[in-house]
Amino acid sequence: MSDAPTHDADEFEPVDVFETTEMDLRPGADDCYKCSTCDTSCPVAEVDDEFPGPKFQGPEQWRLKRKEDHEIDDSITSCSNCMRCDDACPSSVPLSQMHNTARGEYVENQRFGREALSALVDGSPREALEIVREGQDGLVERLRNRILANYHTSAWLASYAPSVANFVMNFGPARWAMAKTMGVTSEREFPAFADHTFREWWTARGGAQVSNPDKRIAYFHGCYSNFNTPEVGKAMVRVYEEFGYEILVPPQKCSGTPMFANGMLGDARRHAETNVKNLAAAIENGAEIVASCTSCSMALGQEYPELFDLDGIEDVAAHTYEGVEYLRLHEDLEDALDEASVEGSELAYHAPCHARNQGLDTQAVELFSDLDGVAIEDVGDSCSGISGTYGWKEEKYDYSMEIGEEMFEHMEHADGETGMTECPTCAMQMEHGTGYEIRHPLELLEEALVTGS
Secondary structure: OOOOOOOOOOOOOOOOOOOOOOOOOHHHHHHOOOOOHHHHHOHHHHHOOOOOOHHHHHHHHHHHHHOOOOOOOHHHHHOOOOOHHHHHOOOOOOHHHHHHHHHHHHHHOOHHHHHHHHHHHOOOHHHHHHHHHHOHHHHHHHHHHHHHHOHHHHHHHHOOOHHHHHHHHOOHHHHHHHHHHHOEOOOOOOOOOOOOOHHHHHHHOOOOOOOOOOOEEEEEOHHHHHHOOHHHHHHHHHHHHHOOOEEEOOOOOOOOHHHHHOOOHHHHHHHHHHHHHHHHHHHHOOOEEEEOOHHHHHHHHHHHHHHOOOOOHHHHHHOEEEHHHHHHHHOOHHHHHHOOEEEEEEEEEOOOHHHHOOOOOOHHHHHHOOOEEEEEEEOOOOOOOOOOOHHHEHHHHHHHHHHHHHHHHHHHHOOOOEEEOOOHHHHHHHHHHHOOEEEOHHHHHHHHHHHOO
């Protein structure tokens, strides 16, 4: 008989080390066995000696919640949200989910914000002013981050006078002032706003040109294809219509990707509420969701259900695809390209980190390798370094260029001077680092299957 002590069930109560919430990540933290594979895959940790890496930012941060006075370390703001750690982890620890929630908590609890407001509510304006003075640098940084994170708003405003916005945003003194006062790097040229947005073009053409309830997709164009590169959205529409699809373009806001990266989870949730509501309605109307940006498809398909509890969110995630991915799954795209040809194109292809997380990093090379008139070369698995808003911050610019150096070198050694990628900010970095023209795979599909047919 065992001599092990027994416990009266009425006397024993387990201790909850972590506060139980709808986003309880303790199981994920417990799955980490500290192999550090995530750290070795992290492009920021490779170039920034002060960044402790994704293992600390994820599982170790959550373990530290055992201490009631633990605060999220400010190094969480140096995570670029490339999500390569998710792809690298052998234990499927939800690292990026941990980083997003930790970053959101850090931003929410910054002293000069919450504590200054509390002091004002308590009738202590002098204390509130002192808190703000102490956190003045952080206040400017937070304002900068909020502007960068809410690109949808600034792009929407710029769309009313795009030529004026393009001049002002790239006017030398204005860029210098933004660098000095807000910390937005002056090393980069701001992307040009299109004369007409994608949605304006869509309305002017009369919407869908194909009616087919059996083949229907809802296009999530995102901010950049709407305001900056509507030609990508137009290519998407024309290619899908070539295959007989009826296209819906529901009302939508930003996917939230830049907001996740800057800890603005409240802003991201507000945008997600609109997107989920309208995309869920499109699903009920027989449509699947297709995005032309891999960061948008990643947000809808992974980050939304990880971070938010909204009605219909699981359906939206389950029915979301990247633009080329959906055609490869549902159409004989390879056969269609076997009969097509384009004028000679030598392409240096970069797979975005968010494409790798979705298992899409090889699809462009596989798809176009046998297309007559195309030579395509994968320039390696390195990160481009820009990671959305990360590379636009003055204090991160040099790091972003150091991360991207391997990609730049591979592009310059590849044949031709044209790059290809699905991610608009990766395209910015590729062009910035090499001077090459950058194309989207959907534009090449349009050339091969629509304009070339």
